[in-house]
Amino acid sequence: QLGPDSKLLDFLPVSLAEGNGAIPTVSPDYDYQVFIPWGDPIEPSGPAYQWPPSAEDQRLQIGIGHDGMTYFPMSADSESFDRREIYRNAVNYGSKHGMLCINHEFGTNPHVLGKDAPESIDDVRASQHAHGVSVLEVKRYGRQWRLVNSKNARRVHVNTPVRFSGPAAKSDLLKTPNGNIPLGTVNNCSNGETPWGTYLTCEENFNGYFGASNRESQWTPSKEQERYGFSENGFGYGWHVYDRRFDLSDADFTNEENRFGWVVEIDPFDGTQVPVKRTALGRIKHEGATVVEAGDGRVVVYMGDDQRFDYIYKFVSKDPWRQMRSEGRDPLDDGTLYVARFNEDGSGVWLPLDMSVPVLAENFASQEEILVFTRLAADKVGATPMDRPEWIAVAPNQDVYCTLTNNSQRTEATGANPLAPNPDGHIIRWRDTEQHSGKKFVWEVFLISEETHGTEQSFADPDGIWIDPDGRLFIQTDGGQKDGLNNQMLVVDTRTKEIRRLLTGVTGDEVTGIAVTPDRRTMFVNLQHPGNGDPSVTNFPAPLDGVTVPRDCTLILTRKDGGIIGS
Ligand code: FEO
Ligand code: CA
Ligand code: CA
Ligand code: CA
Numbered sequence: 001q002l003g004p005d006s007k008l009l010d011f012l013p014v015s016l017a018e019g020n021g022a023i024p025t026v027s028p029d030y031d032y033q034v035f036i037p038w039g040d041p042i043e044p045s046g047p048a049y050q051w052p053p054s055a056e057d058q059r060l061q062i063g064i065g066h067d068g069m070t071y072f073p074m075s076a077d078s079e080s081f082d083r084r085e086i087y088r089n090a091v092n093y094g095s096k097h098g099m100l101c102i103n104h105e106f107g108t109n110p111h112v113l114g115k116d117a118p119e120s121i122d123d124v125r126a127s128q129h130a131h132g133v134s135v136l137e138v139k140r141y142g143r144q145w146r147l148v149n150s151k152n153a154r155r156v157h158v159n160t161p162v163r164f165s166g167p168a169a170k171s172d173l174l175k176t177p178n179g180n181i182p183l184g185t186v187n188n189c190s191n192g193e194t195p196w197g198t199y200l201t202c203e204e205n206f207n208g209y210f211g212a213s214n215r216e217s218q219w220t221p222s223k224e225q226e227r228y229g230f231s232e233n234g235f236g237y238g239w240h241v242y243d244r245r246f247d248l249s250d251a252d253f254t255n256e257e258n259r260f261g262w263v264v265e266i267d268p269f270d271g272t273q274v275p276v277k278r279t280a281l282g283r284i285k286h287e288g289a290t291v292v293e294a295g296d297g298r299v300v301v302y303m304g305d306d307q308r309f310d311y312i313y314k315f316v317s318k319d320p321w322r323q324m325r326s327e328g329r330d331p332l333d334d335g336t337l338y339v340a341r342f343n344e345d346g347s348g349v350w351l352p353l354d355m356s357v358p359v360l361a362e363n364f365a366s367q368e369e370i371l372v373f374t375r376l377a378a379d380k381v382g383a384t385p386m387d388r389p390e391w392i393a394v395a396p397n398q399d400v401y402c403t404l405t406n407n408s409q410r411t412e413a414t415g416a417n418p419l420a421p422n423p424d425g426h427i428i429r430w431r432d433t434e435q436h437s438g439k440k441f442v443w444e445v446f447l448i449s450e451e452t453h454g455t456e457q458s459f460a461d462p463d464g465i466w467i468d469p470d471g472r473l474f475i476q477t478d479g480g481q482k483d484g485l486n487n488q489m490l491v492v493d494t495r496t497k498e499i500r501r502l503l504t505g506v507t508g509d510e511v512t513g514i515a516v517t518p519d520r521r522t523m524f525v526n527l528q529h530p531g532n533g534d535p536s537v538t539n540f541p542a543p544l545d546g547v548t549v550p551r552d553c554t555l556i557l558t559r560k561d562g563g564i565i566g567s
Contacts, residue, residue, distance in 0.1 A: 035554040104132055124241075229307075310385065341383055389402055449461070522557070
């Protein structure tokens with residue numbers, strides 16, 4: 001057990017001068033293994049990597065755009081999975097064999113298809129199958145991790161059947177005139193894990209996959225579509241040209257777009273489970289879903305909506321989660337959704353988003369409508385517009401940390417968003433007055449990226465974060481770093497604010513996603529979009545496996561002396 005004065009960070013950092021390679025640089029005290037690059041089969045028996053992938057192969061291969069992920073230790077009794085028990089009993093338990101769930105956020109057409117736009121429905125399917133989630137069974141042999149054949153390994157992608165649950169599940173706003181069943185998940189960014197051993201994958205920039213062909217009539221966005229950023233060409237994927245589901249001007253598929261923007265629950269231990277979209281958690285550009293058990297046994301989910309001037313949310317279950325589950329109720333289906341207001345005096349309020357609030361009862365027809373158009377509800381109640389809320393992590397002392405990655409368009413500084421403009425971001429922290437389930441909190445700005453520039457601690461655009469049980473905060477970055485650095489992962493002692501750089505990625509990538517084994521001797525970290533997919537920038541990890549196109553992949557970090565990651 002670590003005392004209050006024990007040293008949390010004891011590794012040799014990656015220096016500024018070393019931090020811009022064509023392959024990753026890790027602390028000299030650490031090793032890494034490249035794992036599960038895009039296009040490898042999800043099981044050893046699956047179709048081998050070929051570029052560009054066929055739609056059929058990609059459906060059975062690792063997706064692209066590696067992002068949030070969770071390692072679920074395999075135990076003899078995964079039915080009674082309890083993450084806290086596993087941490088308490090840590091050591092070797094479940095640290096050599098587990099299920100790894102990993103998000104595949106995005107891949108551009110040139111990178112995935114080898115062309116700027118799809119030319120057939122087959123091309124669209126290849127792109128769609130590259131998105132979503134991989135559920136993998138992983139095992140350690142000596143110092144090497146490998147994928148193993150598994151009855152529960154699977155791909156969840158844009159065409160996988162899913163179902164809706166919770167208060168808006170039966171809403172007409174989630175039905176199309178065509179009557180097609182709900183399918184798929186897309187732009188899966190960050191993640192979460194529940195205390196009952198399931199994976200939460202979060203749909204972020206779903207708007208970009210829709211477009212309007214204007215075949216029948218000219219499409220113009222509704223005020224709701226406008227608030228969620230739908231446009232005629234989206235991000236240029238061109239799916240809507242061949243797949244009517246993504247055509248905003250196709251009257252047969254009205255409301256299809258409302259089926260995205262959710263938190264989706266996946267059971268890693270049941271390959272036949274239909275993924276569940278949890279409507280009680282609202283529809284936003286979900287960055288992540290950080291789950292914590294409140295002091296009173298209820299389950300709380302913290303969530304960021306990653307857009308300039310959007311908000312931070314939390315969901316609190318109605319009753320203690322163990323009680324709800326023992327009564328056959330789902331803790332994520334019944335509770336209250338709140339949005340945060342950060343007052344200038346360092347206090348804060350969680351504002352409920354339901355029909356008990358007069359301004360919402362006046363402006364919305366039902367709770368269903370509030371949950372489908374959550375952003376418009378939050379706009380009405382006085383929530384604080386933030387500088388792009390990304391990941392949220394809870395410290396062992398119950399402080400909650402949130403990265404605010406940047407906001408080049410801020411013109412007015414506030415207490416919680418103190419820079420205008422804010423090109424490099426900051427990290428805020430707060431403490432609930434009632435251990436997560438309360439209506440009030442106190443907050444302070446924890447770190448401002450700009451203040452590190454020109455020093456060995458330099459970083460910008462904080463995005464992925466995780467805090468270990470000793471209070472080490474891991475920061476991953478996504479954006480233009482200063483001082484010649486590639487995107488990177490740093491470790492911070494949350495008591496002293498000491499910062500050390502553990503790893504830098506490769507040119508043109510972002511570093512994102514953290515999963516650890518219960519013994520914390522293995523950490524999985526992702527390099528997303530190395531070289532931005534351009535082989536002339538880097539072909540990493542090609543120097544290791546002999547292919548030419550750069551491939552998103554996972555790095556498995558270990559300490560050379562077998563110690564705890566981050567120490
Ligand atoms: Fe997908 Fe906001 O990062
Ligand atoms: Ca990303
Ligand atoms: Ca992110
Ligand atoms: Ca980001």
